[in-house]
Amino acid sequence: MSAEFILALDQGTTSTRAIVFDHAGRARATAQQEFPQHFPRAGWVEHDPRDLWETTRRVALAAVAEANLTAADLAAVGLTNQRETTLLWDRRTGEPVAPAIVWQDRRTADFCARLAARGLGPLFRKRTGLVLDPYFSGTKLRWLLDHVPGARRRANRGELAFGTVDTWLLWQLTGGRVHATEVSNASRTLLLNLRTGAWDDELLGLLRIPREVLPEVRATSEVLGEISALPALRGVPVAGMAGDQQAALFGQACFRPGMAKNTYGTGCFLLQHTGTQPIASRHQLLTTIAWKLGPQAPLEYALEGSVFIGGAVVQWLRDGLGLIARSSDIESLAARAVDNGGVYVVPAFAGLGAPHWDPAARGAILGLTRGTTAAHLARAAIESIAYQSADLLGAMQADSGRKLRELRVDGGATVNDALLQFQSDLLRVPVIRPQVTETTALGAAYLAGLAVGFWRDRSQLAQRWARQRTFTPQAPRGAMARLQVDWRRAVERAKAWA
Numbered sequence: 001m002s003a004e005f006i007l008a009l010d011q012g013t014t015s016t017r018a019i020v021f022d023h024a025g026r027a028r029a030t031a032q033q034e035f036p037q038h039f040p041r042a043g044w045v046e047h048d049p050r051d052l053w054e055t056t057r058r059v060a061l062a063a064v065a066e067a068n069l070t071a072a073d074l075a076a077v078g079l080t081n082q083r084e085t086t087l088l089w090d091r092r093t094g095e096p097v098a099p100a101i102v103w104q105d106r107r108t109a110d111f112c113a114r115l116a117a118r119g120l121g122p123l124f125r126k127r128t129g130l131v132l133d134p135y136f137s138g139t140k141l142r143w144l145l146d147h148v149p150g151a152r153r154r155a156n157r158g159e160l161a162f163g164t165v166d167t168w169l170l171w172q173l174t175g176g177r178v179h180a181t182e183v184s185n186a187s188r189t190l191l192l193n194l195r196t197g198a199w200d201d202e203l204l205g206l207l208r209i210p211r212e213v214l215p216e217v218r219a220t221s222e223v224l225g226e227i228s229a230l231p232a233l234r235g236v237p238v239a240g241m242a243g244d245q246q247a248a249l250f251g252q253a254c255f256r257p258g259m260a261k262n263t264y265g266t267g268c269f270l271l272q273h274t275g276t277q278p279i280a281s282r283h284q285l286l287t288t289i290a291w292k293l294g295p296q297a298p299l300e301y302a303l304e305g306s307v308f309i310g311g312a313v314v315q316w317l318r319d320g321l322g323l324i325a326r327s328s329d330i331e332s333l334a335a336r337a338v339d340n341g342g343v344y345v346v347p348a349f350a351g352l353g354a355p356h357w358d359p360a361a362r363g364a365i366l367g368l369t370r371g372t373t374a375a376h377l378a379r380a381a382i383e384s385i386a387y388q389s390a391d392l393l394g395a396m397q398a399d400s401g402r403k404l405r406e407l408r409v410d411g412g413a414t415v416n417d418a419l420l421q422f423q424s425d426l427l428r429v430p431v432i433r434p435q436v437t438e439t440t441a442l443g444a445a446y447l448a449g450l451a452v453g454f455w456r457d458r459s460q461l462a463q464r465w466a467r468q469r470t471f472t473p474q475a476p477r478g479a480m481a482r483l484q485v486d487w488r489r490a491v492e493r494a495k496a497w498a
């Protein structure tokens, strides 16, 4: 019997998921596991690299067992991951030399400011499409080389390997045989030339990164290696790899220039496909590589707006404030307030991403009165997710010169109907939730499946995309515009605080 399934592994910021997909793109089995977040100092966020691998290993085996499959049933594995998170390990032993520095970590803010003060912002922007913000991997890697005792010396001698999470997991899955990344992840490092898709020597020099630590840069959809570390999956090719936001863009079948998706997970990530030429943003968005569908295929690009805290604001109400017991309780609590009561929550817990790029911004609650209730706070928190995304859309339309006709959405927070209705009210375009909201994993499966001929081409995949519900603008335009004015005032007050 031929292999009838693809296994997608989705290593996210707060949890790791494995989903077995069949040829129709239906999920046959799912396994998920959370892992600890470490906040050793203010503004620092770390993961234990072993947790990232161990949860991946476990969910992969659990999903395959649940679907009652063996390696022979799997045509390929697709891997997708939280992006920018930075790891450094010993090539010989595979031991990490330090905890992984997570994308939300702000420890390199001063270093970024010094680079900017030297007038290097425009160069990095032109070459990489990114801004000098601690979000990206390059300054995190530089920090590890400078602060882990002996790391720079060992790196120069070729003893250490750098990787984003894709690279770390591919290394583990292949038993340390393959040290490679692919273009969508690599385009988030501040080290990759956006046009050539290769590491840029001048940028490496500016950040003092030795070439010896870098992985090879491969295509998003091609056979990268075979699994050897998991006996139950031995020999299955890893045939697709992508950053989770690019994978979601692919899973949403946003294949034509102008098509966009917004993912509402820990953060919110709005991406619009822009074709085979990078578009430079004039509005503080990022230009990023979407994917490269095969070693000889052209690079395809996207514009991106990244919001650092999206659904995580709900987790904070739950775990930080204890206002709700479960994330889903936010819906009934928020529904108790007819409006936000003038309250605005600016969840700048990790600074502000696009279009503000202010690592010193901090969270703020404005407009409190004696009449403010927990319901207002819940509502304001939900609304903050939508305001932040709306702030990006105008910028994106101006940059791409294309008016958005609809927005496809996915991610854990899109179960919240009120959020999506409010989002459509703000954006004035239809917001569409597809039947499969696990589009990140689906995208990784598609990328792997295309490489091994499991699926034919993109048009076949585009036909599979199906809507579950469409939210259209209901609230009056004027009222929404007034809310946005106050939101923007609130954002200004949260800036430059730390």
Ligand SMILES: Nc1ncnc2c1ncn2[C@@H]1O[C@H](COP(=O)(O)OP(=O)(O)O)[C@@H](O)[C@H]1O
Binding pocket: 012, 013, 014, 015, 264, 265, 266, 267, 310, 311, 312, 313, 314, 315, 327, 328, 329, 330, 331, 411, 412, 413, 414, 415, 416, 419
């Ligand atoms: N009903 C809800 N309303 C709003 N947000 C929610 C709801 N349920 C879960 N969330 C949020 O969704 C996020 C989880 O989404 P997920 O896509 O799994 O995130 P990630 O991949 O970033 O770990 C969490 O931040 C959680 O607080």
Ligand SMILES: O=P(O)(O)OC[C@H](O)CO
Binding pocket: 011, 012, 013, 014, 081, 082, 083, 084, 103, 243, 244, 245, 265, 266, 267
């Ligand atoms: O793991 P997620 O879904 O929160 O996504 C994280 C992003 O890739 C960070 O850029």
